[in-house]
Amino acid sequence: MKFPSVFRTAAPMRFDIKPRYYDPVKEEIDQRTSRIKRELQAEGLIKEGDEELGSYGGGIRGSFSQYRGIKERSSPNMFASTAMIRTFIFLILLGSIFGYVYLGPVIFEYMLYVALLIVAVYFFFRLKPKKKNE
Template sequence: MKFPSIFRTAAPMRFDIKPRYYDPVREEIEHRTSQIKRDLEAQGLLEKTDGSPRDIGAYGAGIRGAFAQHKGIKERESPNVFASTAMIRTFIFLLLLGSIFGYVYLGPVIFEYMAYAVVLISAVYFFFRLKPKKKYE
């Protein structure tokens, strides 16, 4: 008998095995058809279906021409520098570092100074953000 509870108890894990099916005839047919396709492609009687060269194996095919197709580092979509997560992380790190050293050297009054600085910086930011842009630029 189970009593009602608001907490969920862990249920025992169930053993679920999915049997594999191996058909040696089907494997042989697939192997022979792939071999015949490779031979016909090598002779030029059959076009390559995916356009990739098959003479170097499955693992090496992806790297061929990868450096030649490199287009360089993508440019940022937004011109805003503060949209970058690295910039935000750096800003938070400097804020924490400044608060620790300020607390050591000035005491608890540093938090007042930092609050004033944050209010001033956010006011300047919102002023330039909300200021209407000129039409002729």
């Protein structure tokens, strides 16, 4: 923190250099475009103030007509969604916090048993052979 002072202290000098860059190709392009604009203005094909108007209007025109609506999910699996995975993690954390508050450390054993049961059911249905008519 600086205390107020009657005397002025010297500030460090800052080094500020503004580099100059010369691009001969860009310079030639600018000269050619200005010459062509002058020729077109002399022939009466474009007006005096029209050279800047064309650069802004073309990008947005017709953009909203190409809107196709919200895309459908590419994968039919609901559990592949990142939002769904985040929701499950949030619910597991919330359940473990409230379970720890109300039941104590025994909730983690219960959660382990539930997780093992879910994994067992998952592998049972995954490894079960499919019927031939399906």
